[in-house]
Amino acid sequence: MTQETEITPMTEPQPEPPAHDALSEAAADPAAQRGVETHVVPEHRERKGGKTDAVFHIDGVGVSYSGKPAVRDVTFDIAENEITALIGPSGCGKSTLLRCLNRMNDLIPGCEVSGHVGFHGEDLYGPRVDPVRVRTLIGMVFQKPNPFPKSIYDNIAFGPRVLGVKGDLDEIVERALRRGALWDDVKDRLKDNAYGMSGGQQQRLCIARCLAIEPDVILMDEPCSALDPISTGKIEDLMLELKERYSIVIVTHNMQQAARVSDKTAFFTVELSEEEHRVGRVVEFDDTEKVFTNPADPRTEAYVTGKVG
Amino acid sequence: MAVDPGLPGAARTQLAVAGARATTAAALNRKGSGPRVQEGLFLALLLLAVGFALAGLAALLVWSFVEGLPRLDANLFTQGPSSLHPETAGFRTAILGSVYVIGGVIALIVPLGVGAAIYLEEYADKTRWWNRFIELNVQNLAGVPSIVYGILGLAFIVRGPLDIGFVAAAGSMTLALLVLPTVILAAREAIRAVPPSIREGALALGATQWQTVRRQVLPAAIPGILTGIILGVARAIGEAAPLLLVGAVTFVTVNPSLFEGRFTTLPVQIFNYAGRPQEVFHELAAAGVIVMLVVLLAMNSFAIWLRNHYEKKLS
Numbered sequence: 001m002t003q004e005t006e007i008t009p010m011t012e013p014q015p016e017p018p019a020h021d022a023l024s025e026a027a028a029d030p031a032a033q034r035g036v037e038t039h040v041v042p043e044h045r046e047r048k049g050g051k052t053d054a055v056f057h058i059d060g061v062g063v064s065y066s067g068k069p070a071v072r073d074v075t076f077d078i079a080e081n082e083i084t085a086l087i088g089p090s091g092c093g094k095s096t097l098l099r100c101l102n103r104m105n106d107l108i109p110g111c112e113v114s115g116h117v118g119f120h121g122e123d124l125y126g127p128r129v130d131p132v133r134v135r136t137l138i139g140m141v142f143q144k145p146n147p148f149p150k151s152i153y154d155n156i157a158f159g160p161r162v163l164g165v166k167g168d169l170d171e172i173v174e175r176a177l178r179r180g181a182l183w184d185d186v187k188d189r190l191k192d193n194a195y196g197m198s199g200g201q202q203q204r205l206c207i208a209r210c211l212a213i214e215p216d217v218i219l220m221d222e223p224c225s226a227l228d229p230i231s232t233g234k235i236e237d238l239m240l241e242l243k244e245r246y247s248i249v250i251v252t253h254n255m256q257q258a259a260r261v262s263d264k265t266a267f268f269t270v271e272l273s274e275e276e277h278r279v280g281r282v283v284e285f286d287d288t289e290k291v292f293t294n295p296a297d298p299r300t301e302a303y304v305t306g307k308v309g
Numbered sequence: 310m311a312v313d314p315g316l317p318g319a320a321r322t323q324l325a326v327a328g329a330r331a332t333t334a335a336a337l338n339r340k341g342s343g344p345r346v347q348e349g350l351f352l353a354l355l356l357l358a359v360g361f362a363l364a365g366l367a368a369l370l371v372w373s374f375v376e377g378l379p380r381l382d383a384n385l386f387t388q389g390p391s392s393l394h395p396e397t398a399g400f401r402t403a404i405l406g407s408v409y410v411i412g413g414v415i416a417l418i419v420p421l422g423v424g425a426a427i428y429l430e431e432y433a434d435k436t437r438w439w440n441r442f443i444e445l446n447v448q449n450l451a452g453v454p455s456i457v458y459g460i461l462g463l464a465f466i467v468r469g470p471l472d473i474g475f476v477a478a479a480g481s482m483t484l485a486l487l488v489l490p491t492v493i494l495a496a497r498e499a500i501r502a503v504p505p506s507i508r509e510g511a512l513a514l515g516a517t518q519w520q521t522v523r524r525q526v527l528p529a530a531i532p533g534i535l536t537g538i539i540l541g542v543a544r545a546i547g548e549a550a551p552l553l554l555v556g557a558v559t560f561v562t563v564n565p566s567l568f569e570g571r572f573t574t575l576p577v578q579i580f581n582y583a584g585r586p587q588e589v590f591h592e593l594a595a596a597g598v599i600v601m602l603v604v605l606l607a608m609n610s611f612a613i614w615l616r617n618h619y620e621k622k623l624s
Contacts, residue, residue, distance in 0.1 A: 144506060
């Protein structure tokens with residue numbers, strides 16, 4: 001299996017990274033073999049320092065719920081090992097677009113995705129792609145912390161367990177918690193219920209939970225909107241650490257947050273379509289610095305300077 | 310027993326309590342004098358209604374205890390029915406029959422009820438007409454009188470396609486059909502109460518739908534499901550009418566078995582004793598009522614305790 005050797009550089013040096021087993025398991029499934037995994041091979045990963053390649057290639061993507069368009073004509077690339085921020089007013093389709101990237105939208109009845117979403121060159125919506133496998137490669141953190149009503153340990157171990165990851169589970173849990181900057185806070189109470197943690201800790205637990213399955217990308221849907229500034233700061237620091245290893249896409253309402261952490265920013269706005277529906281679309285996509293200091297579009301400028309929104 | 314299993318918890322009691330509370334709250338908040346008379350009247354009406362319900366229950370309890378207390382002894386549990394020695398007769402075969410029948414009911418309703426609830430909540434596409442049809446039917450079945458299930462059991466289980474005869478297993482199946490809608494509705498409610506964010510969290514980690522249901526949704530819903538099962542079983546314990554149709558007889562002196570021979574159950578035996586002319590049998594019936602009341606109250610209390618206990622744990 002080629003992807004084993006490809007994935008290795010991103011895992012910490014240790015004899016048996018769980019990603020191996022997770023992906024070899026996938027290889028046992030012939031459908032998955034023909035599907036996304038075989039093409040997920042990130043060959044460029046070893047070229048450090050060079051031009052970063054696109055993880056996601058979003059081309060003319062539109063999403064509609066029961067025939068009503070929510071967002072349309074979205075076209076931009078999401079680069080590897082970068083943080084891409086999606087900003088814009090409420091109802092502009094940022095979260096909708098985010099949920100297209102790991103096929104969480106499949107779970108909403110009546111939701112249809114048009115256009116092309118490429119993931120490392122493979123069509124994410126191709127007929128042979130298994131959405132369950134997609135979600136093991138593209139993790140997601142939600143707006144409200146959603147730990148499982150179980151112990152901290154079981155929260156982290158859930159992903160590896162359902163994916164049938166072999167290897168020392170204790171080790172996997174510890175590594176995920178360390179990467180989630182949570183180990184020192186919780187190492188003495190791994191068996192405690194996760195509901196007893198603070199909101200910020202719960203959200204870091206959700207991030208760590210997502211890291212335990214060694215994803216390629218982490219999608220974050222307003223991860224700090226329910227948190228206080230100190231917890232928010234911790235999560236932002238964590239994101240900057242994580243981008244060394246993962247690509248991150250974050251939806252945020254907090255423009256300072258986008259300016260602080262992201263490398264690229266996509267600004268969405270809401271327009272009225274011909275049928276008088278409110279439809280979101282991308283106004284501007286560029287380096288974050290440019291979007292915030294020298295935006296090309298007057299609507300972006302009005303939004304980022306706080307004149308509207 | 311005034312336990313309505315249509316909804317988890319004694320629904321009638323809950324409704325009465327909620328109504329009284331709302332009225333009281335409204336009366337306390339209102340300052341004007343005009344509507345206050347109406348409020349007072351309405352409150353009195355509600356209290357009267359609650360009073361009637363409680364008075365009925367109290368009368369039953371008082372009668373049972375006064376009549377039955379002298380007969381509460383070991384014979385009640387160790388002796389079978391007897392016409393010759395009514396003063397030492399008891400409920401042994403009836404209690405055993407109830408245990409057999411209820412054991413069968415539990416074995417049937419747990420997998421069927423929980424399975425149906427999981428399908429309806431987690432898998433069924435509600436935009437399809439057949440799923441809506443099933444839902445509507447389950448709700449309607451919960452309101453069908455128990456005697457109708459007795460006729461169904463007689464036609465399809467005792468005779469007809471299954472043809473297993475007048476045995477305890479036929480009673481189990483009939484009662485299982487009777488309480489299944491209750492269990493399904495309660496289990497659905499419990500499954501629906503699990504926050505969608507937990508399902509999303511599990512699915513986003515690459516769990517399949519079944520893994521999500523099996524490892525996250527079901528464990529979180531189990532207390533609610535158990536409550537529904539206990540209330541369903543409590544209703545089944547008290548049922549006599551459908552069992553009379555599927556072969557529960559009133560005079561069995563040998564211990565029952567599931568698939569052979571006649572059987573009887575506690576409520577059927579009480580019905581029989583109560584119908585006899587001699588005073589001594591009435592006392593026996595009253596003692597039987599006490600036994601049943603204790604069992605039912607214990608089960609309902611356990612269901613309520615279970616729900617409260619886990620509700621605290623989850624939130």
